[in-house]
Amino acid sequence: MNNLSEYRSELDALHFSPDEIDTIARRAAEGAAQAKKPRRRFPRAVLIAAALTAALAVGAGAAGVLPSPAEVFSPIFGGSAAQTEIIDKIGYPVDAGDSDNGITITADAVMGDAYNAAVVFTFRTDDGSPILPQGISAESLLVRGGGASANILGGSHGSAWFVDEVPGDDTVQMVQTISADRSLIGATADAEFDGLYHWDDSAGEAVALAEGSWSFRFTLGYEDTSVTLGGGETFTQDGMTFTIDAITLSPVAFKVDYTVASEVVWSGSGSGQQSDADRLQMQRYLENVEILLTKTDGTVVDLSLAGGSISPEDGVTVCSKSNVFSQILPMEELAGISVGGVYFPVPQA
Known part of the structure; x- marks a missing residue:
């Protein structure tokens, strides 16, 4: 890698080499799949490290007055009056954390919908000294351990990134998103962090x-304000028929479930790297499914590159694509969402 942007684009919040990532992803898929028909997940930014954690101890709770969800999320997901109102309605503070070697990490707040969640963690020095050395930006930070892993049946994917809300102070924030096949509400999340690193561009290493x-x-735990759209509509592309099973949409995130009337066949190369044939299958069943969100002002948001899963089941393939939005999108500002060219208007209260 020649620069930080190339590194982050390649790993997309992961902290292993590309060969290691492929191997870990393959093993995770094989371990969670049905016999002889492995479900494969293809996230944009998978927190693979979180899937490797062992049993975790319950850490010490964060002391003091808990910040409101709006205080935590507004600087990151939008601070307009409408966005703040939504955050305060659906978000909840979290009182959990742990300290080691002069640094305390806390989970400050969580928000989400049935299948997606966002958590903000704060890393703080215990003596009040600046947490980042001069010249080190939050964008270059990495962690091992991966953050929170939801203990649910089924698969999940997500992403994580750092922000420095007050440069030069004793804190830095990490935002983590989780998207899952099953409901996340009420699930217990185990969080593990193993060292704080930064990517040194000149050295080419963490x-x-x-x-x-x-x-x-x-x-x-939070309030789900999502609506469910669709059910049985079809479209065709790449010589296959797709049936839209359900669309879940909220101000925070979305999830699209669909079934393809063709069973995906993987190469089973066993090399630990994705073959060209498997890459083509991923494109046909997942990446090429266009998902467009239209706002009432005419703005169109392309959600097609969201992560998801592909699961062959008795002659068909069950797929899912989901993601947390980069900002809060009030439902009254959403006109509709289209999947494979099939348009669904968003109901307004």
């Missing part, structure tokens, strides 16, 4: 900023 091990547990 350099440790803080050693330590942090682990704690909290509940993904």
